[in-house]
Amino acid sequence: MKRLMSFGIVASTVLAFASPVLAQTVFVSTQLRPIEEATVVREELLQDVGDVDYVVEEPPQFAVRMEAERQAGTRTVSLVGALHGELSPLADRDSLEPLDDLAKTLAAGGMPQSLLDLGKLGKSTQQYIPWMQATYVMAAKKEALQYLPSGADVNALTYDQLIEWGKKMQEATGQPQIGFPAGPKGLMARYFQGYFYPSFTGGVVRTFQSADAAAGWEKLKALWAYVNPNSTNYDFMQEPLAAGEVMVAWDHVARLKNAISAAPDDYVVFPAPAGPKGRGYMPVVAGLAIPKGAPDKDGATKIIEHLTTPDVQLLTASRVGFFPTLNVKLPEDLDPGVALLAGAVTATQASKDALISLLPVGLGDKGGEFNKVYMDSFQRIVLQNEPIADVLKTQGETMAKLMTDTKAPCWAPDAKSDGPCPVE
Amino acid sequence: MTKNRSWIPYLLILPSVAFLALLFIVPLLQTIWLAFSDNGVPSPANAQRMMADINFTRSVKNTFLLTIAVVPVQLAIALVMGTMVAKVGRGRETILWVWTIPLGISDLAAGLVWLSILQNSGYFNSLLLGLGVLERQASWLSYQTPVALFFAIAVAEIWRGTAIVMVIIVAGLNQVPKEFREAAEIFGAGPWTRFWRITLPLIRPALQSALILRTVLAFEVFAVVYALGGRNFPVLVGEAYTWQNQNQNYGVAAAYAVLIMIISLAATLIYLKAIKVDPERLP
Numbered sequence: 001m002k003r004l005m006s007f008g009i010v011a012s013t014v015l016a017f018a019s020p021v022l023a024q025t026v027f028v029s030t031q032l033r034p035i036e037e038a039t040v041v042r043e044e045l046l047q048d049v050g051d052v053d054y055v056v057e058e059p060p061q062f063a064v065r066m067e068a069e070r071q072a073g074t075r076t077v078s079l080v081g082a083l084h085g086e087l088s089p090l091a092d093r094d095s096l097e098p099l100d101d102l103a104k105t106l107a108a109g110g111m112p113q114s115l116l117d118l119g120k121l122g123k124s125t126q127q128y129i130p131w132m133q134a135t136y137v138m139a140a141k142k143e144a145l146q147y148l149p150s151g152a153d154v155n156a157l158t159y160d161q162l163i164e165w166g167k168k169m170q171e172a173t174g175q176p177q178i179g180f181p182a183g184p185k186g187l188m189a190r191y192f193q194g195y196f197y198p199s200f201t202g203g204v205v206r207t208f209q210s211a212d213a214a215a216g217w218e219k220l221k222a223l224w225a226y227v228n229p230n231s232t233n234y235d236f237m238q239e240p241l242a243a244g245e246v247m248v249a250w251d252h253v254a255r256l257k258n259a260i261s262a263a264p265d266d267y268v269v270f271p272a273p274a275g276p277k278g279r280g281y282m283p284v285v286a287g288l289a290i291p292k293g294a295p296d297k298d299g300a301t302k303i304i305e306h307l308t309t310p311d312v313q314l315l316t317a318s319r320v321g322f323f324p325t326l327n328v329k330l331p332e333d334l335d336p337g338v339a340l341l342a343g344a345v346t347a348t349q350a351s352k353d354a355l356i357s358l359l360p361v362g363l364g365d366k367g368g369e370f371n372k373v374y375m376d377s378f379q380r381i382v383l384q385n386e387p388i389a390d391v392l393k394t395q396g397e398t399m400a401k402l403m404t405d406t407k408a409p410c411w412a413p414d415a416k417s418d419g420p421c422p423v424e
Numbered sequence: 425m426t427k428n429r430s431w432i433p434y435l436l437i438l439p440s441v442a443f444l445a446l447l448f449i450v451p452l453l454q455t456i457w458l459a460f461s462d463n464g465v466p467s468p469a470n471a472q473r474m475m476a477d478i479n480f481t482r483s484v485k486n487t488f489l490l491t492i493a494v495v496p497v498q499l500a501i502a503l504v505m506g507t508m509v510a511k512v513g514r515g516r517e518t519i520l521w522v523w524t525i526p527l528g529i530s531d532l533a534a535g536l537v538w539l540s541i542l543q544n545s546g547y548f549n550s551l552l553l554g555l556g557v558l559e560r561q562a563s564w565l566s567y568q569t570p571v572a573l574f575f576a577i578a579v580a581e582i583w584r585g586t587a588i589v590m591v592i593i594v595a596g597l598n599q600v601p602k603e604f605r606e607a608a609e610i611f612g613a614g615p616w617t618r619f620w621r622i623t624l625p626l627i628r629p630a631l632q633s634a635l636i637l638r639t640v641l642a643f644e645v646f647a648v649v650y651a652l653g654g655r656n657f658p659v660l661v662g663e664a665y666t667w668q669n670q671n672q673n674y675g676v677a678a679a680y681a682v683l684i685m686i687i688s689l690a691a692t693l694i695y696l697k698a699i700k701v702d703p704e705r706l707p
Contacts, residue, residue, distance in 0.1 A: 183655070184654045229568040232566065245545065368672045
């Protein structure tokens with residue numbers, strides 16, 4: 001009896017601690033997570049590069065997993081694909097392999113040097129290779145264009161015009177027709193950080209509780225009267241657009257793509273509106289990096305080389321709606337939906353009042369709480385109608401504490417800071 | 425041989441005790457420490473942060489409201505179903521089997537089922553549009569319709585969680601000796617009197633277990649609410665999830681976890697005191 005039990009205990013311990021045998025190159029990514037996109041990666045983008053195990057991970061878990069593997073000293077992951085801001089804490093802990101040789105080859109092959117420099121994350125060596133890029137745009141059903149206020153150019157909208165447009169659509173259809181992804185998994189926080197705040201205040205952190213910000217929130221409240229109340233349930237805007245619940249929406253290009261690709265003739269895609277300080281927009285760069293101590297460095301290098309070939313970059317663009325980092329011309333026969341999105345991205349970048357806002361950097365695992373500051377302000381000011389000044393004051397204190405705790409310096413469009421980014 | 429035998433029972437439960445200690449008590453203590461420490465020193469910072477959060481009061485209120493609305497209804501429905509099925513002869517098993525189907529569906533799936541019914545382009549709106557009751561799609565699950573949202577979540581929870589109460593109640597009803605009822609009938613007791621005076625007191629142990637189980641589960645409600653209400657209807661477990669997952673603040677998440685545990689323990693104690701079970705009727 002005793003023998004049997006001790007055998008059982010030994011056996012279960014061995015089973016619990018034995019690490020699985022790794023025959024594949026493990027590629028962990030926080031991008032292309034939805035099942036359709038992950039399937040495209042597995043079945044199309046990663047074909048012919050050997051045995052790759054493509055694993056998707058939510059950004060918070062990704063950070064936890066990478067840190068746990070680093071602390072344990074045992075790496076299972078050979079290649080990571082993540083956003084600029086998600087890779088930056090890894091580089092801060094010095095846990096990424098330098099990729100300078102790869103970067104040199106790619107620079108020669110037509111990857112813009114400015115983009116490659118982003119991948120250095122402020123260090124002297126190349127920390128990641130830019131993999132694909134995207135941004136956020138607005139999309140509208142063509143039938144909504146008839147309600148556009150007179151004199152308004154859809155490619156150069158202002159907030160006042162958007163409000164006017166929303167009002168007209170609501171009067172005509174009896175229902176609010178503008179939608180935002182403010183659901184639990186929606187990217188609404190990015191709207192505040194990359195679009196709303198830069199457009200109204202010219203900053204993100206420094207100007208958080210300024211008078212400009214208060215005026216901006218007033219505008220947003222006015223706009224919200226014409227926003228579909230289901231917005232607080234929307235995660236991806238392609239579904240409510242396709243289902244006809246809203247006619248105009250703002251979201252990440254990849255989260256609009258399905259609706260637009262399915263019926264490209266029904267939609268127009270255009271830049272987000274401009275505020276008094278310009279047309280804020282947030283470019284999103286995803287990169288590929290190899291963690292230090294990766295079990296299959298060669299396999300990972302091979303995958304990076306494969307994913308940054310012109311053919312695969314174009315395939316990525318047409319299948320999942322992320323744009324190439326290589327300087328390649330999008331082909332004529334590109335998926336018409338993706339072409340529409342690409343047009344809006346170009347229009348945003350080329351607009352005279354464009355104001356770049358970078359993804360937050362240096363917040364480490366506090367990125368979620370940083371988003372929460374904006375979402376809480378939104379909930380209190382817009383949804384619960386609390387006094388703007390009070391909310392901005394208390395949320396500003398939370399933000400200031402977050403900045404001192406993380407010692408994160410300012411990023412564009414905020415002016416550079418010596419220490420932690422101050423909330424003025 | 426007899427000498428040895430006295431400790432055999434202890435030896436036999438040792439693995440499960442060790443298992444519990446390893447996988448339950450250790451994480452429990454770790455969670456409590458996580459909740460009441462900050463950078464390795466004891467501190468109430470996490471609890472304060474939790475209570476100062478904008479969603480805290482709402483999540484406590486919502487969780488309690490939901491529990492108060494859902495549990496009594498579930499108990500009543502389960503009692504009715506249990507008594508009904510007691511009279512059925514043939515096909516009893518089939519009826520019970522059909523009634524327990526929601527038990528086999530995961531919380532989240534149940535939430536999604538109800539979402540497909542109640543969302544703007546869902547079956548419910550289609551039905552109302554078809555009947556001409558509505559002119560255009562109505563939204564039932566938005567922050568502007570808190571009452572409809574609450575009602576939707578409560579209905580989904582009742583649909584999903586009544587089966588488990590019924591299973592326990594049916595088991596309890598099966599143990600009520602027929603003789604008692606027959607004796608009462610002979611003395612002229614009507615169906616109501618029999619139910620109140622005989623059945624209910626005799627199924628007390630079952631009632632107690634069912635109430636404890638359902639109430640604790642109601643305090644831990646999450647997936648159905650998440651599917652239907654998202655951020656619009658904060659509940660305690662949802663907040664713990666958000667703090668852990670989205671905000672990456674394990675301390676505040678642990679504070680929520682400890683709070684949920686305290687509430688659940690308190691509810692259990694109240695039931696143990698309020699619904700006394702005779703010691704000889706305990707298993």
